[in-house]
Every structure is written in C-alpha cells, then in structure tokens.
Amino acid sequence: MANNKKTPSKAIGRFFKGIGGFFAEFGTAVSKGDIFTKLSLIWMGAGYARHKQFIKAAIMTVLEAAVILFSILFASQYVPKFGTLGTVQAEMIFDPVTMKNIMNDYDNSFKILLYSLICFVVWIAFFFVWIKNTINSYKIQVKADKGEHINTFIEDIRMYKDEKFHITLLTLPVLGIVIFTVIPILLLILVAFTNYDQNHMPPSSLFSWVGLSNFVKLFGGGGMTSTFGYSFVRILGWTLLWAFFATFTTYIGGILLSLLINNKRTKLPKLWRTLFVVTIAVPQFVSLLLVRNFFANGGIVNTFCKAIGLTGWLRDIGLISTSYIPFLSAPGWAHVMIILINIWIGVPYQMLIATGVLMNLPADQIESARIDGARPRQIFAKITMPYMLFITGPTLITDFVKNINNFNVIYLLTEGVYTTTNQALANSQAKEVDLLVTWLFRLTQDYYNYKMASAIGIVVFIICAVFTLVAFNKMIKGDREETFQ
Amino acid sequence: MKKKGLKTFFHNLLIAVLAIIWLIPIVWLLFTSFSSYDGINTSSFFPEEWSIKHYVQLFQPDTVAQFPRWFLNTFVIACCTCVISTMFILMVAYATSVMRFKARKPLMNVAVILNLFPGMLSMIAVYFVLKMFNLTNNHLGLIMVYSASSGLGYLIAKGFFDTVPRALCEAAKIDGCSESKIFFKMILPLSRPIIVYTVISSFLVPWMDFVYAKIILNAGISSKYTVAIGLYRMLDKSLINQYFTLFCAAGIVISIPISALFVLMQKFYVEGVTGGAVKG
Numbered sequence: 044m045a046n047n048k049k050t051p052s053k054a055i056g057r058f059f060k061g062i063g064g065f066f067a068e069f070g071t072a073v074s075k076g077d078i079f080t081k082l083s084l085i086w087m088g089a090g091y092a093r094h095k096q097f098i099k100a101a102i103m104t105v106l107e108a109a110v111i112l113f114s115i116l117f118a119s120q121y122v123p124k125f126g127t128l129g130t131v132q133a134e135m136i137f138d139p140v141t142m143k144n145i146m147n148d149y150d151n152s153f154k155i156l157l158y159s160l161i162c163f164v165v166w167i168a169f170f171f172v173w174i175k176n177t178i179n180s181y182k183i184q185v186k187a188d189k190g191e192h193i194n195t196f197i198e199d200i201r202m203y204k205d206e207k208f209h210i211t212l213l214t215l216p217v218l219g220i221v222i223f224t225v226i227p228i229l230l231l232i233l234v235a236f237t238n239y240d241q242n243h244m245p246p247s248s249l250f251s252w253v254g255l256s257n258f259v260k261l262f263g264g265g266g267m268t269s270t271f272g273y274s275f276v277r278i279l280g281w282t283l284l285w286a287f288f289a290t291f292t293t294y295i296g297g298i299l300l301s302l303l304i305n306n307k308r309t310k311l312p313k314l315w316r317t318l319f320v321v322t323i324a325v326p327q328f329v330s331l332l333l334v335r336n337f338f339a340n341g342g343i344v345n346t347f348c349k350a351i352g353l354t355g356w357l358r359d360i361g362l363i364s365t366s367y368i369p370f371l372s373a374p375g376w377a378h379v380m381i382i383l384i385n386i387w388i389g390v391p392y393q394m395l396i397a398t399g400v401l402m403n404l405p406a407d408q409i410e411s412a413r414i415d416g417a418r419p420r421q422i423f424a425k426i427t428m429p430y431m432l433f434i435t436g437p438t439l440i441t442d443f444v445k446n447i448n449n450f451n452v453i454y455l456l457t458e459g460v461y462t463t464t465n466q467a468l469a470n471s472q473a474k475e476v477d478l479l480v481t482w483l484f485r486l487t488q489d490y491y492n493y494k495m496a497s498a499i500g501i502v503v504f505i506i507c508a509v510f511t512l513v514a515f516n517k518m519i520k521g522d523r524e525e526t527f528q
Numbered sequence: 529m530k531k532k533g534l535k536t537f538f539h540n541l542l543i544a545v546l547a548i549i550w551l552i553p554i555v556w557l558l559f560t561s562f563s564s565y566d567g568i569n570t571s572s573f574f575p576e577e578w579s580i581k582h583y584v585q586l587f588q589p590d591t592v593a594q595f596p597r598w599f600l601n602t603f604v605i606a607c608c609t610c611v612i613s614t615m616f617i618l619m620v621a622y623a624t625s626v627m628r629f630k631a632r633k634p635l636m637n638v639a640v641i642l643n644l645f646p647g648m649l650s651m652i653a654v655y656f657v658l659k660m661f662n663l664t665n666n667h668l669g670l671i672m673v674y675s676a677s678s679g680l681g682y683l684i685a686k687g688f689f690d691t692v693p694r695a696l697c698e699a700a701k702i703d704g705c706s707e708s709k710i711f712f713k714m715i716l717p718l719s720r721p722i723i724v725y726t727v728i729s730s731f732l733v734p735w736m737d738f739v740y741a742k743i744i745l746n747a748g749i750s751s752k753y754t755v756a757i758g759l760y761r762m763l764d765k766s767l768i769n770q771y772f773t774l775f776c777a778a779g780i781v782i783s784i785p786i787s788a789l790f791v792l793m794q795k796f797y798v799e800g801v802t803g804g805a806v807k808g
Binding site: 209230317323493 | 536543551557570571572616619620623637641642646652656657672678746759765768772782783786791794
C-alpha cells in the first residue's frame with residue numbers, strides 16, 4: 044500500500060482526486076480543442092486522422108462501430124428489461140403455423156441480469172476509452188501546434204515495450220480478473236437483492252428484485268417461520284470463535300515447535316522438520332478425509348478408546364450417552380475436534396514460516412542480553428516474541444481472514460458425517476459446525492437458495508474487510524515497500 | 529555434565545513424541561493401503577493381511593475408480609494452469625514492483641479488496657457463466673477458473689522483485705534498455721527462486737484443490753474427474769466399504785510426487801517470504 048498514505052480515508056481522497064483530475068483534463072480538451080478534437084467526441088478517429096495517424100484512426104473507428112453494434116444488437120435485448128428482470132413466463136403455446144406446441148419467447152431473468160451487467164461493464168470501460176481518446180486527440184493537437192514530432196504508428200507500438208510496458212503486462216491478467224472475479228462478484232451482489240431461489244429458477248420461472256428483504260431475513264426478520272436469523276447468529280459466532288482459535292493455536296504452536304526444533308540440543312533438526320512437513324504435503328482431501336474416518340463413530344480410535352475403557356469412563360461421568368465417542372458427530376465434541384485437527388495440519392505451516400523468521404533473529408541483541416544475564420525465558424518474551432510479532436503480525440490478520448473462509452477443513456471433516464438435531468438450524472439448512480462459507484456452499488449446491496447465499500457472501504466480505512482495515516491500520520506503520528529498494 | 533545430557537535426551541524425546549503424534553494418521557494411511565481387505569479396518573491399527581493388490585487395482589480402472597484417467601486429467605489441467613498462472617503472476621508482479629505509473633496504487637488497493645471476497649462466492653457465479661458457454665464439466669472451464677484470476681496472487685513474487693536493487697534497473701535504463709528488455713534480460717534471470725516457487729505452487733493448485741473442481745465437475749462423469757473429486761467420491765457412504773483401501777493406495781501414490789514438489793517449494797517459500805519481509 045501507499046507510502047504517503049496511512050489511513051484508508053486519505054487513499055480514498057487521493058483516488059477521487061485522481062478521477063477529478065482525469066475529468067478536468069477532459070474538460071480542458073473539449074473546451075480548448077480544435078474542431079477535430081471536438082469532432083472526435085462523435086467520431087473517435089477524427090483527431091488521429093487529422094494528424095495523419097491513420098492506423099490509429101481506423102482502430103478507434105472500428106472499436107466505436109463495434110460498441111455501437113454491440114449496443115444495438117445485443118444490449119437492447121436485455122438492458123431494457125433490467126428494471127423488472129423479465130415479465131414473460133416460460134410456457135408452451137400453440138403455434139398455428141406448424142400446428143405444434145412450442146415454447147413461447149420467454150424472458151430468462153438470469154440471462155437478463157448477467158448480460159445487462161456485462162453491458163454496463165462494457166459501457167463503463169468504453170466511456171473511459173472515449174474520454175481518454177479525446178484527451179489524447181487534444182494532446183496531439185497541442186504537439187502539432189508546437190511543431191513537435193508526432194509519433195508514427197510503429198513508434199506508438201514501440202512505446203508498449205517501454206514506457207507503457209505495464210499496459211502490455213497488465214492487460215491479460217486484469218482482463219482475467221475482471222471476467223472471473225469482478226463480474227461474478229458484482230453479479231452475486233445483485234442476486235442478493237433478488238428472490239433467486241429454488242422456486243424462482245430460470246428458465247422455467249422468473250425472479251425479480253426484492254430490495255433488502257434477504258438481509259432483513261438474515262438479520263432476524265422475515266416472519267415467525269424463518270430461522271435464518273437464529274442460524275446466522277449461531278454460525279457467525281462459531282465462525283469467529285473458530286477463526287480466533289484456529290489462527291492463534293497454530294500461530295503459537297508453530298512458534299513453539301520451531302523454537303523446539305531450532306534449539307541447540309536438537310539432534311538432526313532437518314530430519315524432524317521434514318517429518319512435520321510431510322503431514323502438510325499430503326493433499327488436504329486425502330489427509331482430512333482420512334482423519335475423518337480415523338475418528339469416525341465406528342472408527343479405529345473409537346475401537347481403541349473402548350478397549351482401554353475410556354468410552355465407558357466418559358459414559359459413567361455423563362459426558363456421552365452413546366456407545367461410542369462422537370468425535371465428529373455431536374456438537375461440542377466436533378467443535379473441539381475440528382480445532383485440534385486444524386492444529387495438526389496448521390502447526391507445520393506456521394513452523395515453516397517461524398523457522399524462516401527465527402533464522403534472521405538479530406543475534407547480537409540476544410548475545411548482549413545473555414551477557415547481561417537475561418534468562419532464556421526473558422529473552423523469549425522480550426526479544427524473540429516482539430520480533431516475531433513485528434514480522435509476522437500482518438500474516439496473522441490474513442490468516443484470520445483465511446480461516447473465516449476455511450472451507451476445506453470444515454467441509455471435508457464434517458460433510459456427510461455430521462447431522463444436526465437442532466430443528467431451527469435444520470430449517471435453514473445449517474449445522475452447528477458450519478462456517479458461513481460452508482453454509483453458503485450448501486445453500487447453493489444442495490438447495491439452490493442463491494439469494495440467501497449471496498446475502499451471506501456479502502456479510503462475509505464485510506466482516507473480512509472490517510477486520511483487515513482495522514488491523515492493518517493499527518499494525519502497519521507506514522509502508523516498507525521502498526525502504527530497501 | 530550428566531544433568532545436561534539428560535536434558536538433551538528429554539528435549540529430543542519430546543520432539544520425537546510430537547513427531548509420532550503428527551505422523552500417526554499418515555502411517556495409518558500407508559499401512560492401510562497395504563491391507564488386503566477392501567473396507568475400513570476398524571479393529572486394529574495394522575492390517576491383518578498384507579498385500580499390494582490395491583496398488584495393482586489402481587491401474588485396472590473400473591466404472592467408479594479410474595485413477596490413471598484422473599491422474600492424467602489433473603496433470604493436463606495442472607500443466608496448462610501452471611503456464612498461464614506463472615506468466616500472469618510474474619507480469620503483474622513486475623508491473624507493480626518495478627514500474628511506476630499512475631494507476632499502480634489504486635490497482636493494488638483494488639486487488640486487496642478483491643482478495644477479501646470469499647473465492648467461493650464468485651465461483652458460484654462463475655459456474656453460471658461457464659454453464660452458459662457450455663464449459664462446465666469441461667477441463668477448459670476448470671483451467672480458466674484456476675488461472676484466470678491468478679494475477680491476484682502476485683504479492684509474494686512482488687515482494688521478491690522489490691528486493692532487486694532499484695539502482696540496477698535505473699542504470700540499465702540510462703544505458704538505453706527498454707522496460708521489456710529489463711524484464712526479460714535482467715529481472716527474470718535474477719529471480720530464479722521466485723520463478724521456481726511460482727511454477728511449483730501454481731502447478732500444485734489443481735492437485736490440492738477440492739472445492740472448485742467440485743463445483744465445476746458436478747455432473748458425476750467419472751472419466752472427467754480430477755484426482756481430488758475422484759478420491760472424494762470413493763468415500764461416498766455407499767462406496768466406502770468397497771473402496772477405502774483403494775482410496776488409501778491412491779492417496780499414497782498421489783502424495784509422493786506432491787510431497788516431493790511441496791518440500792522443494794517450501795524451501796523457496798521461506799526464502800521468498802522472509803527475504804522480502806526481514807530486510808525491511
């Protein structure tokens with residue numbers, strides 16, 4: 044993030060300043076431009092053609108024509124219906140010409156939503172190209188007036204290998220991100236304000252805008268029968284609790300383990316490190332599915348616990364009422380087990396990172412502390428930990444956010460194993476062990492409840508964003524990006 | 529002196545005990561894969577009868593388990609993803625790290641925000657878009673899903689490029705080097721560790737991923753599965769008693785190359801991450 048920017052508000056200010064500057068430039072171009080610059084507001088190639096940049100003029104003309112054609116042929120079918128998301132229900136009608144029943148010319152709400160969105164994105168992009176084009180025309184005009192050299196097409200192209208190389212580099216990746224991340228996110232933000240669910244599935248039926256009612260339902264409204272509010276609070280609570288424990292247990296565990304292994308007394312530290320890394324090198328879908336069977340109700344751990352009498356003892360003191368220990372199938376037990384299993388796969392990761400950092404500990408400081416008579420514990424508390432926190436503090440936050448969205452651990456450990464007995468949760472397709480993301484996943488994959496899933500997704504985003512912004516502002520003092528360049 | 533020796537002994541014992549706890553499930557995986565019994569052995573840790581027949585069975589596909597096919601699918605997807613992602617990541621990292629242009633910081637801030645959205649959220653919409661273009665249950669669609677947005681994961685590579693001294697680039701520029709020349713002739717040859725890291729990590733994405741493949745390959749066509757989905761399917765309630773040992777064998781076979789790559793990668797990972805952070 045920016046060097047001269049310590050608060051997001053400043054960044055936003057700068058952002059708008061930048062946009063303002065862009066439009067101011069446009070204003071100057073329009074007011075001070077000659078007739079060709081002004082003409083390029085309508086015919087985008089005009090300015091270039093005037094100054095003999097014919098290839099550029101042709102490219103802009105073709106682009107303009109393409110966007111106009113796109114608007115007439117494609118956008119006009121969908122954008123006008125964006126306000127209602129379609130009105131014509133799909134049904135069979137009798138066609139007097141062929142004497143057969145055929146589908147009518149129905150509206151597909153989802154297509155209308157998606158294609159309208161794509162049209163908006165194209166138009167906004169084109170709008171900026173259009174403004175930029177006018178500015179460029181004006182720039183060329185100014186250059187020509189001063190009698191400066193005007194670039195030929197070849198020279199323009201060559202700029203993309205040099206001053207404008209960043210454009211060459213960024214075009215494809217940004218395009219990929221726009222198509223596969225930005226548009227989908229915008230699409231689902233829109234879906235959160237519709238009633239797109241199992242009863243409103245295109246193409247057979249329509250869905251429409253419903254305003255904020257999904258969010259009202261999620262935050263406890265929506266009538267007596269809706270349990271989404273209850274489930275949301277339960278699951279949000281567990282999500283935050285999980286993210287907190289998952290982050291801190293693995294973080295502390297990782298540091299302790301790396302200290303243990305990097306200790307002078309340890310024989311063969313490399314061997315031990317590799318042994319721990321092996322557990323995370325096995326893909327999670329293998330290791331987690333395996334562990335889930337390891338701790339299954341009729342699994343091997345239960346057999347073992349029964350054999351040594353642990354199961355009987357737990358039943359005697361009233362902790363369980365079944366003939367097995369419900370490691371992953373009862374609330375409470377499952378919650379603890381999930382966090383423990385997460386320690387199993389998370390600690391080696393953190394150990395790797397901590398090892399890297401510890402190797403760079405300021406050795407002279409530790410040495411002088413030792414000479415001054417500091418005990419190992421004091422050195423740990425006063426030098427090692429602060430240093431670790433300083434370096435890895437930001438990753439602690441990203442880890443927390445990642446854990447809020449930690450789909451794999453929860454899904455692979457509990458899907459198909461854990462069934463809830465809580466009727467209120469079951470009514471909204473939730474379970475006690477769900478995170479917001481696994482709930483969202485189940486709502487879409489098994490119940491086609493896209494409207495609620497989208498609303499949950501937006502809430503997850505807001506939570507993550509708030510944590511990140513607050514934490515980053517507190518922890519990162521200035522930017523270190525350029526200090527060592 | 530004797531006390532010190534005892535301390536060392538207990539210290540190493542502690543590590544050994546921890547390592548054993550950590551390795552128990554993996555060892556169980558290994559032993560079970562050599563069992564001659566098809567389902568889960570719930571009565572003892574070690575198999576009652578040893579055999580390698582499930583390893584043989586892996587390469588004799590049936591309608592459910594088509595391991596060679598899945599392996600090939602995943603391999604092809606991984607190779608394509610690897611090439612595209614590596615290019616995207618290095619391109620974005622260079623542009624944001626070495627070059628200076630107006631939109632740089634706004635773009636980086638947007639990337640931070642986009643990274644906060646749960647990937648699953650956009651995936652569900654991507655599924656619809658792909659479905660409209662008939663790209664679901666299709667490997668091309670999956671490759672696009674893995675690699676299209678990979679530019680967002682540029683931060684580690686950027687952190688590495690940041691450590692390349694600026695003066696070097698400036699000197700080259702004064703000597704008349706174009707930006708593209710600096711990128712290809714100077715920065716890339718200097719960045720071998722981070723290139724290796726990026727190549728391996730993007731190659732591993734399709735091998736490690738579960739959820740995206742599950743969303744895209746949802747039609748239940750076994751011959752199109754990736755390894756992750758195939759193995760998950762084998763543990764279906766109706767199949768687990770027939771295929772559990774096969775699952776373990778497949779898990780071992782798949783884990784060996786992945787672990788090797790992973791161990792190789794983590795060396796570069798630690799180098800890359802701490803190299804970037806510590807010097808600050």
